[in-house]
Amino acid sequence: MKEKSEETQKQILDAAKKIFAAKGLTGARMQEIADEAGINKALLHYYYRNKEKLFEQVFEEATIKLLGPVASFLADDSELFTKIRNLCHHYYSVLIEYPFIPNFVLNEASVNPERFFRLIRFEGVIEAKEKTKQQVEQCIKDGIIRPIDPRELIWNILSLCIFPIISRPVAGKLLYANENVQEILEQRADKVADFVIQSIKK
The missing domain is CATH 1.10.357.10 (Tetracycline Repressor, domain 2)
Incomplete structure (x- = not known):
């Protein structure tokens, strides 16, 4: 697996802010965040093991x-x-x-x-x-x-x-x-x- 990219991490955080702001911790799903960030769910989990950490x-x-x-x-x-x-x-x-x-x-x-x-x-x-x-x-x-x-x-x-x-x-x-x-x-x-x-x- 390649080194973690700052650009990808920023994409994830920007997407997570949008989803969490709309749905909170309970309502948000990792798949939604991955879709919003334009990445696959496996890559999202590589950066953040679970939704709570993110x-x-x-x-x-x-x-x-x-x-x-x-x-x-x-x-x-x-x-x-x-x-x-x-x-x-x-x-x-x-x-x-x-x-x-x-x-x-x-x-x-x-x-x-x-x-x-x-x-x-x-x-x-x-x-x-x-x-x-x-x-x-x-x-x-x-x-x-x-x-x-x-x-x-x-x-x-x-x-x-x-x-x-x-x-x-x-x-x-x-x-x-x-x-x-x-x-x-x-x-x-x-x-x-x-x-x-x-x-x-x-």
């Missing part, structure tokens, strides 16, 4: 993409308003490129929460949370922002960044008929950052 890789990559911006935000040494703007820009750039990620990760996380929380710990989200909590509390003491629970602030930002991606098909029909929703989403990062900052700024 799913783990796809799920881990997707979770890291979803959580990466949060980890960067929490560990960022910038002043708070700059951090908020950075987080919004990072999220929109990632989620516009990979729109399947939020639904995929959240659906599968509800099935296997332990796998999800294991990756959160790996990404350092929990460890870095205290740093941002202290920064928010200091901004409140300094009179820069109104009193707000740091967890509520982070949750608000995540909601404003992630929900438009999830609801894109509905928004395209109900709110932005005959408009380019892709362009609207690409412009939302600064609008969301401005909205969040103005909502907490004194």
Whole structure:
């Protein structure tokens, strides 16, 4: 058997992302993934022994993409308003490129929460949370922002960044008929950052 090819592996992962996003771990079949990748099932098994191994890789990559911006935000040494703007820009750039990620990760996380929380710990989200909590509390003491629970602030930002991606098909029909929703989403990062900052700024 020839050495494993990076190009073939990419084909497999791209196909697996599409199938797993549509059907989840339980509903996806290896034959479907092989067909989508344009290879035979034997070659697919050469790269990945079973569906669970392939799913783990796809799920881990997707979770890291979803959580990466949060980890960067929490560990960022910038002043708070700059951090908020950075987080919004990072999220929109990632989620516009990979729109399947939020639904995929959240659906599968509800099935296997332990796998999800294991990756959160790996990404350092929990460890870095205290740093941002202290920064928010200091901004409140300094009179820069109104009193707000740091967890509520982070949750608000995540909601404003992630929900438009999830609801894109509905928004395209109900709110932005005959408009380019892709362009609207690409412009939302600064609008969301401005909205969040103005909502907490004194």
